[in-house]
Amino acid sequence: MKKNVSKKVKLAVLLILTAILAVGCAAQSSQPETEELIMGLDDTFAPMGFRDEKGELVGFDVDLANEVAERIGVTIKFQPIDWSMKETELNAGNIDLIWNGYTITAERQEKVAFTKPYLENSQIIVTLADSDINTKVDLAGKNVAVQAESSALDAINSEPEVAESFGELVEFSTNNEAFSDLESGRTDALVVDEVNARYFMKQVGEEKYKVLDEDFGDEEYGIGLRKEDTELLKKINDAMDEMKKDGTYDAIYAKWFSEN
Numbered sequence: 001m002k003k004n005v006s007k008k009v010k011l012a013v014l015l016i017l018t019a020i021l022a023v024g025c026a027a028q029s030s031q032p033e034t035e036e037l038i039m040g041l042d043d044t045f046a047p048m049g050f051r052d053e054k055g056e057l058v059g060f061d062v063d064l065a066n067e068v069a070e071r072i073g074v075t076i077k078f079q080p081i082d083w084s085m086k087e088t089e090l091n092a093g094n095i096d097l098i099w100n101g102y103t104i105t106a107e108r109q110e111k112v113a114f115t116k117p118y119l120e121n122s123q124i125i126v127t128l129a130d131s132d133i134n135t136k137v138d139l140a141g142k143n144v145a146v147q148a149e150s151s152a153l154d155a156i157n158s159e160p161e162v163a164e165s166f167g168e169l170v171e172f173s174t175n176n177e178a179f180s181d182l183e184s185g186r187t188d189a190l191v192v193d194e195v196n197a198r199y200f201m202k203q204v205g206e207e208k209y210k211v212l213d214e215d216f217g218d219e220e221y222g223i224g225l226r227k228e229d230t231e232l233l234k235k236i237n238d239a240m241d242e243m244k245k246d247g248t249y250d251a252i253y254a255k256w257f258s259e260n
Contacts, residue, residue: 034073034074034075035073035074035075036074036075036076036077037069037074037075037076037077037096037097037232038076038077038079038094038095038096038097039065039076039077039078039079039095039096039097039098039099039100040079040080040081040086040089040090040094040095040097040098040099040100041057041061041062041078041079041080041081041098041099041100042080042081042083042100042101042174043057043078043080044174044175044176045059045100045101045174045175045196046059046196046199046200046203047059047060047195047196047199047256047257048060048061048062048100048101048195048196049061049062049078049099049100049101057078059256060119060252060253060255060256060257061099061100061101062078063252063255063256064099064118064240064243064249064252065078065097065099067239067243067248067252068236068239068240068243071239071242071243072235072236072239079094079095081094081095082173083100083147083148083149083150083173083174084148084149084173085149086098086102086149086224087108087111087112087224090112090224090225090226091111091112091226096225096226096229096232097223097224097225098112098223098224098225099223099224101119101121101193101195101196101221102221102222102223102224103121103151103154103193103219103220103221103222104117104219104220104221104222105151105154105219107154108224112224112225112226112227113224113225113226113227113229113230113233114222114223114224114225115222115223115225115233115236115237115240116222116237116240116241117220117221117222118220118221118222118223118240118249119195119220119221120218120219120220120221121193121194121195121218121219121220121221122193122194122215122216122217122218122219123151123152123155123191123192123193123194123215123216123217123219124191124192124193124194124197124211124212124215124216125139125189125190125191125211125212125214125215125216126182126189126190126191126192126197126201126209126210126211126212127182127188127189127190127209127210127212128182128183128185128208128209128210129207129208129209129210131188131189131210133188133189133212134212134213135212135213135214136159136162136212136214137165139162139165139166139188139189140165140166140167141165141166141167142166142167142188142189143166143167143168143170143186143187143188143189144156144166144167144168144169144170144187144188144189144190144191145170145171145172145178145181145182145187145189145190145191146169146170146171146172146178146190146191146192147171147172147173147174147175147178147192148171148172148173150193151193151219152191152192152193152216153171153191155191155216155217155219156169156191156216158216158217159216170186170187175190175192175193175196175197175200176200178190178192179192179200183208191216194215197211199256223236
């Protein structure tokens with residue numbers, strides 16, 4: 001009789017423990033996983049998003065993205081991409097955001113949805129310091145460098161009479177490569193984002209270069225999303241608005257552009 005009671009007690013305890021474990025697992029599985037957003041970027045585009053001496057991704061846009069992600073309750077993964085394929089990567093679902101000095105243009109607005117602008121920029125003309133190029137007219141017959149599929153290229157093409165005067169328009173995968181060819185003398189001038197150029201020249205020696213008074217116009221940076229991601233767009237806009245109101249945006253800006 002005692003053996004039967006003992007077996008029944010053990011069975012009851014086992015059933016209770018099994019039930020508790022099942023409830024615990026169910027509760028754990030019912031908690032939603034934190035959403036991950038994949039941010040596509042050109043990881044050579046300083047100071048917006050680039051690799052430091054340790055190989056870690058840093059920059060103004062990287063800091064902004066991390067702060068926004070925390071505020072809207074998601075994690076963010078930084079994915080280096082071929083910049084010329086950025087819209088294709090976005091709309092194929094390989095990335096969720098284009099966020100790396102991404103200029104708002106009418107052509108791009110046909111393909112992606114943009115957040116509110118968050119930074120102003122200009123497309124400037126850079127030459128070596130001893131160059132005899134001083135105006136756009138002087139670019140006639142010269143080899144001019146530009147990053148492929150960039151807003152700098154769009155800006156050049158918006159002035160066809162100037163573009164057609166070039167000896168050759170040479171396209172590069174990155175602005176770093178374009179600067180390298182300019183320094184070696186293989187090209188005569190570079191049309192480039194001022195944000196990127198000023199930072200680059202400061203690192204390697206501004207005295208080596210000359211920035212022309214004329215440029216290819218002003219523009220604004222925004223964050224690109226798929227057109228159907230309207231809820232995410234609103235969350236990012238709201239978070240950026242909050243960051244501008246509470247001083248977080250200004251603090252991040254000062255970190256990267258304190259002397260510009």
